[in-house]
């Protein structure tokens with residue numbers, strides 16, 4: 382039987398407000414346990430939550446960026462459950478009336494095709510605290526610093542049909558929240574994580590199958606693996622005559638498997654009701670317009686502009702606009718050097734390679750946009766070849782100074798003096814009569830041998846185009 386995979390994601394993104402969603406306590410990450418939890422976050426009796434308007438503004442920004450409807454009136458509800466890291470006994474969330482509804486996001490797949498994924502809703506809620514197991518033998522520690530941190534939960538339609546599509550969607554939302562500067566998107570710190578809902582159905586079937594929900598996955602790689610594992614598991618269950626049980630499962634990255642955590646709760650288990658401590662949130666059309674005006678250029682628009690203005694390939698334009706910092710860097714180099722394609726090659730090639738190798742973000746690249754532009758100038762004006770430039774780039778990366786400093790210090794200036802190149806060519810021809818004969822008899826791939834010899838003699842500094850041309854002339858003569 383052929384099966385179709387169906388996936389819907391619930392992404393939790395931590396909003397980058399300075400203080401919490403209903404209290405004035407700081408949201409900064411990494412403080413000593415329980416030093417950033419005030420009476421409101423602790424759920425002490427007699428205190429009242431006050432909504433942080435910045436969190437609402439950020440949610441609206443997201444909604445506008447995905448072309449969604451912004452609810453003029455949305456309502457906070459209490460989602461009741463007991464857990465040690467939730468001292469109030471309920472989480473404040475939005476339920477029936479979320480602030481953002483019905484948007485879309487486009488994803489691009491590696492084979493060049495694209496797809497539109499529906500965003501069902503995005504709602505504001507508070508995060509819970511953290512249970513700490515490691516340092517407490519036989520006990521659990523509770524850190525409430527995270528309690529009350531604002532989250533935007535972004536719920537997709539069940540529109541994805543493979544793990545690859547799910548990852549592309551997750552990456553796109555990640556790119557978007559960072560462009561909008563509403564979240565740092567830091568996945569190690571848990572600022573961006575997702576629950577993946579997975580089901581399968583016979584190919585051609587229109588009714589959805591029973592889903593399982595894979596909880597709290599905080600890496601793109603794990604999302605892909607967890608979904609693939611879960612799809613295989615469900616196929617095995619159904620093909621051996623069983624039934625998929627609707628449940629919440631936990632993905633164990635070490636074992637690469639999912640296992641049951643609890644049976645899936647239904648909404649009614651949470652006894653949702655409007656929180657009487659909080660007024661409905663009213664957003665006026667003028668406020669929405671003001672936020673709309675403040676939106677930055679979004680990734681899709683920027684990619685299209687890069688395609689048009691700089692004549693880049695779709696692939697390069699996609700890579701260069703995947704983060705706002707990368708796109709800014711690229712444009713800074715382009716503006717300073719007057720080149721586009723060459724810059725795109727260096728940024729997607731050597732620069733990205735070095736960033737990956739050293740696990741750095743472009744914002745803290747040791748080679749600044751100005752430095753790269755300086756090197757590109759030297760390629761352009763023929764001072765160095767593209768090959769020598771690789772050596773220059775590495776030296777810049779290692780802190781040896783600007784391209785000009787390095788070219789000077791290491792004597793890397795390209796030899797463009799025809800006479801000097803010819804002298805070397807003549808010598809190489811004289812020293813290798815056998816190869817010359819073979820070349821002239823038709824063994825043309827020996828050209829590479831001669832190029833190599835001259836390059837060796839000039840420490841790679843002969844201008845490659847000139848060298849090729851002169852060699853061909855001399856060898857055929």
Ligand code: ADP
Nearest residue numbers: 387388389390537538539578579580589590592
């Ligand atoms: P909850 O998980 O809180 O019960 P929903 O029922 O709204 O919330 O669904 C949450 C997510 O599960 C959504 O992203 C939705 O697209 C997805 N989903 C719902 N049904 C299925 C299904 N049968 N297969 C895969 N995903 C599903």
Ligand code: MG
Nearest residue numbers: 391576578594
């Ligand atoms: Mg869910």
